[in-house]
Amino acid sequence: MSNRIILEGVGIVSVIGSLIFVGLxxxxxxxxxxxxxxxxxxxxxxxxxxxxxxxxxIASIMSRSYQGITKEELSDTDYLQFxxxxxxxxxxxxxxxxxxxxxxxxxxxLDRIGMxxxxxxxxxxxxxxxxxxxxxxxxxxxETLRDSAR
Numbered sequence: 001m002s003n004r005i006i007l008e009g010v011g012i013v014s015v016i017g018s019l020i021f022v023g024l025x026x027x028x029x030x031x032x033x034x035x036x037x038x039x040x041x042x043x044x045x046x047x048x049x050x051x052x053x054x055x056x057x058i059a060s061i062m063s064r065s066y067q068g069i070t071k072e073e074l075s076d077t078d079y080l081q082f083x084x085x086x087x088x089x090x091x092x093x094x095x096x097x098x099x100x101x102x103x104x105x106x107x108x109x110l111d112r113i114g115m116x117x118x119x120x121x122x123x124x125x126x127x128x129x130x131x132x133x134x135x136x137x138x139x140x141x142x143e144t145l146r147d148s149a150r
Contacts, residue, residue: 048088058085065122074122086126089117094138110145118146 052059061074061082071079093113099105117123131139 048085048092051085051088057081061122062117065120066116068121070121071125082122083126083130086123087130090127090130090134090142093118093142094134097138097141113145115146118142 052062057078058081061069061078064073065082074082096105096109096113100107100109118127127142131142134142
């Protein structure tokens with residue numbers, strides 16, 4: 001009988017030790033996923049900066065967008081080029097939203113989006129044309145964030 005009690009005690013300690021080990025592994029894995037997610041988002045914005053730095057036309061349109069230009073002031077080709085660039089930005093914000101929603105990013109990630117870009121008249125026109133390409137839940141979230149954060 002005493003051997004049985006000792007074996008049961010060893011079994012309980014083993015199970016508890018295994019659970020602690022699994023808990024630590026999950027915690028480390030979650031931290032690694034968060035780090036990889038943050039790194040990917042940083043890469044996405046870096047790519048946008050790189051495009052703006054290397055492409056004079058995109059840089060010019062971006063600069064003028066902060067001054068209030070609209071779609072009607074651009075050629076079809078310029079608008080399409082800037083539209084494609086802008087869609088990269090919207091998909092980046094969508095990615096941040098999804099990662100936040102899934103618990104991989106914290107609130108600070110939303111605070112670092114750079115919403116002034118999305119408040120320009122040109123960006124508002126692009127968004128109004130393309131917002132139906134996005135999940136309605138994200139569209140509502142984006143508009144709320146864009147219109148409330150100053």
